[in-house]
Amino acid sequence: MTERLVVVGGDAAGMSAASQARRGRGPDALGIVVFERGHDTSYSACGIPYWIGEVVDDRADLVVRTPQEFRDRQAIDVRTRTEAVGVDTAARTVRVRDLDRGREYDESYDQLLLATGAAPRRPDLPGLDGPGVFGVQTLDDGQAILDHLDACRPRRAVVIGAGYIGLEMAEAMVVRGYEVDLVERSDRPMTTLDADLGGRVADAMDGMGIRLHLETDVQGVMHDGDRLRAVATSVGELPTDVVVLGLGATPDARLAVEAGVPVGPETGGVVVDVRQRTRVDGVWAAGDCAEVHHRVSRAPAAIALGTIANKTGRVAGINLGGGYATFPGVLGTAVTKVCGVEIGRTGLGERDAERAGYAPVTATVQTTTKAGYWPDTASMEVKVIAERRSGRLLGAQVVGGAGSCKRIDTFAAALWNEMTVEELLNVDLSYAPPFSPVWDPVLIGARKAWDAVLADLDG
Known part of the structure; x- marks a missing residue:
């Protein structure tokens, strides 16, 4: 008998999950229906400001895969302009509204994935x-x-x-x-x-x-x-x-709340385990509507990022497709560019670290993106947050000209592996004048943070 998976939400998490589940189980074993209240699926919401700012020419450029492509290539029944308005977890049905025709009907499910995203505040x-x-x-x-x-x-x-x-x-x-x-x-x-x-x-x-x-x-x-x-x-x-x-945005967990699916009291996101299962049998959640585990604060968090949505959707899809996968948590790593300034951050800021129970030390350094004599080098600032005494890296932030923000990925890799700033300052990073000073800004920040740890120990 064919099992039925219903997905509510057709963007990053929902379509990642649907696609991954289809890879695990064919149409004869698993029927997949996706309800999306908008016109599009699998698109880059992060690109919207660049579309409005005329950097991106056309709406279609932001769409990774259309609803018809999902139907044709993966036998996923995508129904756009269809909004889920209620869930009956006892009957295992979803009440949906066809927004163009104005009619409502019930859709049954064996497994339900909530991927409703976040709602603007x-x-x-x-x-x-x-x-x-x-x-x-x-x-x-x-x-x-x-x-x-x-x-x-x-x-x-x-x-x-x-x-x-x-x-x-x-x-x-x-x-x-x-x-x-x-x-x-x-x-x-x-x-x-x-x-x-x-x-x-x-x-x-x-x-x-x-x-x-x-x-x-x-x-x-x-x-x-x-x-x-x-x-x-x-x-x-x-x-x-x-x-x-x-x-900003908050988790769109209205369906979950009305259906009695638990949400986090602090985050407002749907509570899930490492496999993206909720506490209600047969109901899963992924993406911006769900809580995630912050690997540094060790607390639940709600972070609306496309990277996290795709990853949690993938994990849910593997499990729904008969495999086994877990989601290990997040650091909140993010980058952007505003008015010619690149910005990156990962882990905890100084106050975040204090609220999480750490005793932080910090170091902020002024440096350059390339060798100081290189023609188009730009200035940048690096701030590193470390744990007092142990020197464990807790977070980092970078702000500067072109070539600054992706330095945050090196900090994120070190943070993910719970390195100390002493360990980080000795990592063998590359050097050539067109790309970096001989001491990369990451290493300078780590070295200054380690100096701050040592000074605190001596004090």
């Missing part, structure tokens, strides 16, 4: 649900923004929130020629960076003409009828023609 403020206000989560969201820009031909934009998406969208709007205000309630942009590195990001944004309003609260969005007029803030009104929300 949208505070309960006046006018935030009105016209001209957009989140950035799906290709349909990106298309809605572009349609609005084409229709109203704006001159001004306000971005609310200075996380990764907020910064990238602010830059995209500047590239399009708009006047841009960015509002952030914290004292710096990109709070995933420690304060001493966040200042360089702020300077780069200012240099590109973005007006940055820090320690500023949004009080509401103001409209004149159907026309967006301004954003009301604690420092006054900011006139605008379009508002973009860059406040």
Whole structure:
């Protein structure tokens, strides 16, 4: 008898899982149905700001594999514009709504994978649900923004929130020629960076003409009828023609909660084991909607990254396809580029380390991406966080010009293997003047952090 797998969500985690399950079991053994409320499957949500900023020419360039390709190549029944609205775990059915036809029906399952992703944070403020206000989560969201820009031909934009998406969208709007205000309630942009590195990001944004309003609260969005007029803030009104929300995202675990599937009290993500199984028989979860284990803090986390979504989806798919796989956890490694500045981070920041119960020491160094005399070398800053006394690496951050951000991957590899900064400073990294100083920035940061550990021991 053919077993039936239903997947809710057709992007990174959902389609990785469906594809992997199909590799393990053919159509006669496993029927696979995917419900996706949007028009697209398996696309790069991370590329949306570059599409809006006219770096990427076409929406189709961000789609890795279309729904029809999944149907034809892997016999996966992908149903787009179909939203799951409820789950009955006792009856093992999913209630779905055909968004184009307006009808609802039940779909039975033997195994159910929740891959519902994350939802943009949208505070309960006046006018935030009105016209001209957009989140950035799906290709349909990106298309809605572009349609609005084409229709109203704006001159001004306000971005609310200075996380990764907020910064990238602010830059995209500047590239399009708009006047841009960015509002952030914290004292710096990109709070995933420690304060001493966040200042360089702020300077780069200012240099590109973005007006940055820090320690500023949004009080509401103001409209004149159907026309967006301004954003009301604690420092006054900011006139605008379009508002973009860059406040981050939270796990979209609404289906799980309504179905009685446990979610983490701190993260809001669906609780899963190392194989991506929930605590309800036959129900699995992967991607941004699910909790992950942070390998340094040792605590549950909810981190919305495409890398993690693809990996957890793969693990779930292997298990659903009859194999065995586990997901070992995350470090939260991430990179971006904003206004010509490259940014990378992995592991814990200084305050994160303290909250996790560590006693950290830190070292911040100024260096260059290549040999100092090389024509196009750029400056960069490296911050390393290590555990007091033991010298164990806890995290790292880099901010600088071209060639900076991918240094974070070396720190991530060391962090993954629980190396000390003393061990890291002796790693045999490559050197040639066009690529690095003779002491690579990674090694300089590790050496200075080890000096800080030794100084603390001597003290």
